[in-house]
Amino acid sequence: MGFRIRKSIQIVPGVRMNVSRSGIGYSVGGKGVRVTKHANGRVSRTVSIPGTGISHQQTLRRSTSTQRPRAAQPSSTRTVHPASAPLPPPTSPPKPAKPGLLAPAWEKDLFALLQSRQPNDFIAVARKHGRSTPHARLLAAILEGLLHVELGRGNPQAQERARFLLGWSAAQDATRPLLDFVLEYLPDRTWPVEIMPAVTAKLRIVDDVVLLAVAELHQSAGDLPAAIWSAEQARPTTHAALSLADLYSDAGRHQDVIELTNDVTNADDTTALLLGLRGRAFAQLGFNDAAREVFKEALRVRSRSAAIRHRVLLERAQVDLTQNRKAAARKSIEKVLAEDPSYPGLPEALTALN
Incomplete structure (x- = not known):
């Protein structure tokens, strides 16, 4: 068995330099999402749900050492003017992902509501699938709660409902079907969270939007211990640090x-x-x-x-x-x-x- 030399050095919070026999690489991020540039040039993104052991890695750029070298062109090759070069065939934009014919009913029902602006729609899905499919109930609670956060500003009843739903969701264990649904249908969907007056962040589910949103809701309700606990569970980002610093200051x-x-x-x-x-x-x-x-x-x-x-x-x-x-x-x-x-x-x- 051969020996392997590897050392990881933290440069600043969230940024690490990885030194190995093959060279130097870098990684950026924390709990939840991390982007890594490997020594061989490959760039990968790892998305995980902290505390569950569930993760998903995707290669964003392949290793430079595995790319096939481009053949040298002979000097006698005729140069083609760009104006006379044939146009490439038009490319159509990628179709948005949607559940297949064999997808489970809960997945189809939740997907159909992703553009809904009616919180009661998610209650119906939770009631329909909640007993047999707990992750469907959890996803419905998250989406309903975030919708209340987005649309319920100035509405104490909506804010309290969001606090209940997201507080419960933050305490649940994520499952593989939940992570798969988020990565497949909500990879870039964001929700606005007012971290502090004059600072509103647009966050994805993998950016800990649930934890940071419920932290602000707990703070508004005067429950500082619950707010601090929620913010402390988020991965270390500037927005999480700002939320936590504001809460520590209030406390x-x-x-x-x-x-x-x-x-x-x-x-x-x-x-x-x-x-x-x-x-x-x-x-x-x-x-x-x-x-x-x-x-x-x-x-x-x-x-x-x-x-x-x-x-x-x-x-x-x-x-x-x-x-x-x-x-x-x-x-x-x-x-x-x-x-x-x-x-x-x-x-x-x-x-x-x-």
Whole structure:
């Protein structure tokens, strides 16, 4: 039996470098989805349901070493002008997947409802197939719950129904038929989840949309322990980190916020807001100078969302007021006032300033 040398090194959270005798490869992702570039050039995607042992791997690009070399063209070959070259035959777009004739009834019934905007449709399928096919009931609960999240904004009854359905779904064990259905018929379907004000993520089922959506619903209902548990089950992504940092902050777990946001840099709106929460955590623990440095990094890129910049500016103003730096606090508050007089929290900041 030959020996094999392999070492995996974490570069940043979610990104690993794999060193072996055949070369160096990279992998990106975490629990649920991971894309790997192997040393031989092959690129693969692995989708799994954490905690179940169920996974599915697909090759996105074959190994460069297995590609057949292109034969060299003799120098006497006549060059054909593009305008005179024959046009390739037209290609028709791939037909969307649909259940075959021998597919089970539950699969056909759920597939027929994928475009439905009526939550009661999924209740009927759950009642019809739930006893004999538990994964059909679970899928129906997920799809109904996500539909309530999408359409039920401002409707307390719809939000509570979504919280019940998705909370129950998050606690269930996934099955192979469920994963197959999602990969076959919902590979790119997304649902909007408001992680925080001004940050809405479009997530797929394999992106932990169920866990992050129900975490926000639990938070809105005031059930922070359930919200934190849900967010902690999600694979480590920036949106999951933002959800968890916001929940830790609400729960007064400021040291956890700092540990969660270590090594975060201002790369986009989400990471800028993560830095804002990190600065707030430092301020809550009394490290005002460290908080001010973090806020400076969060505000460094001026192209970030106005709502996120305004939140960070008000947080920085609060730190300045704590240290009796009223001139600096006034500058931050007046900047928000000039750009958005109706921004939430602005009246309280003005009162504290005066």
